[in-house]
Each structure stands twice: as C-alpha cells, then as structure tokens.
Amino acid sequence: MPYKELDNGVKRLEILDENGEVDEELEPQIGESRLLEMYKDFVLSRKLDEKIFKMQRRGEAGTYARFKGQEASQIGPAYAMDSEDWFVPSFREGAFWVSRGLSLKKFFRYWMGDEFGHTVEGNNMPLSIPVGSQISHAAGIGIASQVLEKDAATLVYFGDGATSQGDFHSGMNFAGTFNLPVVFLCQNNQYAISTPREKQTAAKSLAQKARAYGFEGIQVDGNDVLAMYKAVKDALNEARQGKGPKLIEAVTYRVTDHTTSDDWTRxxxxxxVKRWKEKDPLDRFESYLKDKSIIEEEKIEEVEDKADEKVEKVAEEAKSMEDPEPEKMFEHVYSETPERLKRQLESLKSAHGGDS
Ligand SMILES: Cc1ncc(C[n+]2csc(CCOP(=O)(O)OP(=O)(O)O)c2C)c(N)n1
Structure with missing residues (x-):
C-alpha cells in the first residue's frame, strides 16, 4: 500500500523522510545523472532566491516573494513533466522555473519590474499575481487540450490561501465536470501572508476539497522531492490517459517572509519556524545523495561555486539591460485600449516629457 491513509480518508505520500531515510519500496527509479541534475537545480534555485532578495534590499529589484524551503515541491514536479505539458504558475515557483529551463534573465527582469520577464516561451504561462486567477486559466487550457486532442496535461500551482478564491471553485468544478487533464498543485506553505492555514478553512486537509468536485485529492510531503516527483508523474500520466484531474496538496512551509514587504515575526x-527549518528539503536530498555516493563534500563545493558563478553572471546581464519606458505597462492589457487608459497614457507621457 504505497499511500498512508489519514483519519479524514485522504491518502498521503512520503518517500524520503526528514533524516534522509528512503522507503525503498516507493523510491522512484531516477538515474544517477538525473538525480545530480536535480541537486544542481536545488542549489542554483537557492542561490537565485538569495540573490534577488539581496538585490531587493539594495533597491535593485522590487517586492519579491521568496520560495526558499519550497524547492522540493517544485523541482520534483518539474522533472515529472513533459515539455509539451503546460506549466501554469502562481508567483512563488522560482525553483520550478530553474528546473523547467526557463530564462533566468527573464526571472530577474520580472522581479526588477520589467514586463520582458513575462514573455516566457513554450507551454509555460507567465507568473500570476492575482491570487487564484491562474486556476481557471488552467481549466481553460485543459479544455483546449481536449478539443484539440493534444496529448498534454496541465499543471497549475497555487497556495493554500488561493483555495478560498472563487477561481479555485470554478477551475476545480470545470475540471471535474469535463474530466479535464489538469493537475492542481496546492503548495500549502501554512500561511497566506499572516493568515494561518487553520483560519483558511475548517476542513482537515486541503486535499479533501477535491471530493466535492468529483475527483481525488491527495496529500504529499512537500519537502520530499522524491514523493513530489512520483505523485505528480502519476497524476500527469493519469490525466493524459483521460482519467481526469487530481488535486495534490504539497505540505510545506514558507521559512521566510511572505514577500520583502512582510515581517513574519509579527x-x-x-x-x-525553527522546527520547519529542520525539515529543510535541500539538506534531506543532500544526505540521500551522499548515501548513494552521488555527491561528496568536494562535489558539493563545485556545484555551489558553479551556481554562484551562474547567478552572478545572469544578474549582471539582467542589470545591464535598459529599463523599459513606463508607457510599456499599457501594452497587452486590452486588445483595444479604452479611452480612459488612452488619457492616462497621454498624461504619463507628458509627465515624463515624452511625446508632448
Ligand atoms: C485577488 C488578490 N487578492 C489579494 C492579493 C494580495 N495577496 C498577495 S499574496 C496573498 C496571499 C496568498 O497566499 P497563498 O495563496 O497561500 O500563497 P503564498 O503567498 O503563501 O504562496 C494575498 C492575499 C492578490 N495578490 N490578489
């Protein structure tokens, strides 16, 4: 029986525990070189997160939402996905971004306030700041995949707070009703800004909410990269085979502030926080790889140095880009710009001494 059953009837998957001990029966078969790639992504992601945070503190980036501590919930799923599958992010999926091979320069530019960061390629959607809005978009992509008979599934990310939004209900309801190939991934990091998970819902788990929409929801240890890989891989395969949607609640924790404008000590x-830091997903994966003799201290140092180098190089490239004209923010909002916005654009131009 691969999954534990919680007292609310929800199944829970754990493979790699806090001490780096692995359940060999459930351990997914991932080759050594791929495991090493995953590790490199972990390290690179953490360095990336640290760098943007520091840039924000120096006034070189805008408000930033850190993902430190949530890497396993992102790297595992990214490795479980096919390139044709659709990635629909929220705003805290930097590690997924790294593992999906998306442009780091664009990631920097996004948080530096440049819409260029939104121009992602392939079957990947840009970041979505309005909480939950991307969930209904994902259902729409699922419908399109069905109509066009594409062999692609959609993976949509959102937080525990987003489960209180109407878009969560609409997206989940459409997915259940039309048997859409969509996997809903809720990163339950325990807080929506200052609102704890217990104040978000009276339900014992977020996973069980799927029942109301006619499909299964499971809980996964979100700091366990192997469990996250397996759960998402299985769910995406089932979705592609026409078996419908699934909700995965990744139980994790936001070890830092909500964003750079927050103060969690309040x-x-x-x-x-200390208790959760002890469950760190990178430490856990590192000891697993050491046990398998895939990495040792020297290799770790080499991976860290390379990651530092890469992050510094891309940060410099991003900083050397010219900032866009503020007028750019009016583009791609409406297909036809309404009069009201045209007037605002004109007044912005004259304030900047532009065309007028
Ligand atoms: C529609 C909407 N309402 C409010 C906000 C302000 N806001 C930004 S993030 C956030 C909390 C989101 O919490 P959660 O969904 O748990 O994701 P997390 O930030 O924890 O990753 C809120 C209320 C917003 N961006 N969009």
Whole structure:
C-alpha cells in the first residue's frame, strides 16, 4: 500500500523522510545523472532566491516573494513533466522555473519590474499575481487540450490561501465536470501572508476539497522531492490517459517572509519556524545523495561555486539591460485600449516629457 491513509480518508505520500531515510519500496527509479541534475537545480534555485532578495534590499529589484524551503515541491514536479505539458504558475515557483529551463534573465527582469520577464516561451504561462486567477486559466487550457486532442496535461500551482478564491471553485468544478487533464498543485506553505492555514478553512486537509468536485485529492510531503516527483508523474500520466484531474496538496512551509514587504515575526513564533527549518528539503536530498555516493563534500563545493558563478553572471546581464519606458505597462492589457487608459497614457507621457 504505497499511500498512508489519514483519519479524514485522504491518502498521503512520503518517500524520503526528514533524516534522509528512503522507503525503498516507493523510491522512484531516477538515474544517477538525473538525480545530480536535480541537486544542481536545488542549489542554483537557492542561490537565485538569495540573490534577488539581496538585490531587493539594495533597491535593485522590487517586492519579491521568496520560495526558499519550497524547492522540493517544485523541482520534483518539474522533472515529472513533459515539455509539451503546460506549466501554469502562481508567483512563488522560482525553483520550478530553474528546473523547467526557463530564462533566468527573464526571472530577474520580472522581479526588477520589467514586463520582458513575462514573455516566457513554450507551454509555460507567465507568473500570476492575482491570487487564484491562474486556476481557471488552467481549466481553460485543459479544455483546449481536449478539443484539440493534444496529448498534454496541465499543471497549475497555487497556495493554500488561493483555495478560498472563487477561481479555485470554478477551475476545480470545470475540471471535474469535463474530466479535464489538469493537475492542481496546492503548495500549502501554512500561511497566506499572516493568515494561518487553520483560519483558511475548517476542513482537515486541503486535499479533501477535491471530493466535492468529483475527483481525488491527495496529500504529499512537500519537502520530499522524491514523493513530489512520483505523485505528480502519476497524476500527469493519469490525466493524459483521460482519467481526469487530481488535486495534490504539497505540505510545506514558507521559512521566510511572505514577500520583502512582510515581517513574519509579527504573526508566528520562532520555535515553529525553527522546527520547519529542520525539515529543510535541500539538506534531506543532500544526505540521500551522499548515501548513494552521488555527491561528496568536494562535489558539493563545485556545484555551489558553479551556481554562484551562474547567478552572478545572469544578474549582471539582467542589470545591464535598459529599463523599459513606463508607457510599456499599457501594452497587452486590452486588445483595444479604452479611452480612459488612452488619457492616462497621454498624461504619463507628458509627465515624463515624452511625446508632448
Ligand atoms: C485577488 C488578490 N487578492 C489579494 C492579493 C494580495 N495577496 C498577495 S499574496 C496573498 C496571499 C496568498 O497566499 P497563498 O495563496 O497561500 O500563497 P503564498 O503567498 O503563501 O504562496 C494575498 C492575499 C492578490 N495578490 N490578489
């Protein structure tokens, strides 16, 4: 029986525990070189997150939402996905971005306030700041895949707070009703800004919410990259085979502030944060790889140095790009710009001494 059953009837998947011990029966078969690639992505992601945070502190980037501590919930799924599958992010999926091979320069530019960061390629959607709005978009992509008879599934990310939004209901309801090839991935990092998970819903788990829409929801240890890989791989395969949608609740934790404009010490205690830091997904994966003799101290240092180098190089490239004209923000909002916005654009231009 691969999944544990919780007292609310929800299944839970755990493979690699906090001490780096692996359940060999459930361990997914991932080759050594791929495991090493995953590790490199972990390290690179963490360095990337740290770098943008520091840039924000120096005034070189805008408000930033860190993903530190949530890497396993992102790297595992990214490796489980096919390139033809659709990635529909929220705003806290930097590690997925790295593993999906998307442009790091664009990631930097996005958080530096440049819409260029939105021009992602392939079957990947741009970041979505309005909480939950991307969930209904994902259902729409699922419908399109069905109509066009594409062999692609969609993976949509959102947080625990987003499950209280109407878009969550619409997206999940459409997916259940039309048996859409969509996997809903809720990163339950325990807080929506200062609102704890217990104040978000009276339900015992977020996973069980799927029942109301007629499909299965499961819970996964979100700090366990192997479990996240397996759960998402299985769900995407089932979705592609026409078996319909699934909700995956990745139980993880936001170890940092909500964004750079938040202060977590005002709403949670230090002991709680410390307890979760001990469940760090990178430490856990590192000891697993050491046990398998895939990495040792020297290799770790080499991976870290390379990641530092890469992050510094891309950051410099991003910083050397010319900033866009503020007028750019009026583009791609409406297919036909309404009069009201045209007037605002004109007044912005004259304030900047532009065309007028
Ligand atoms: C529609 C909407 N309402 C409010 C906000 C302000 N806001 C930004 S993030 C956030 C909390 C989101 O929490 P959650 O969905 O759990 O994701 P997390 O930030 O924890 O990753 C809120 C309320 C917003 N961006 N969009």
């Amino acid at each position: 709403y949670r205690d230090k002991e709680e």
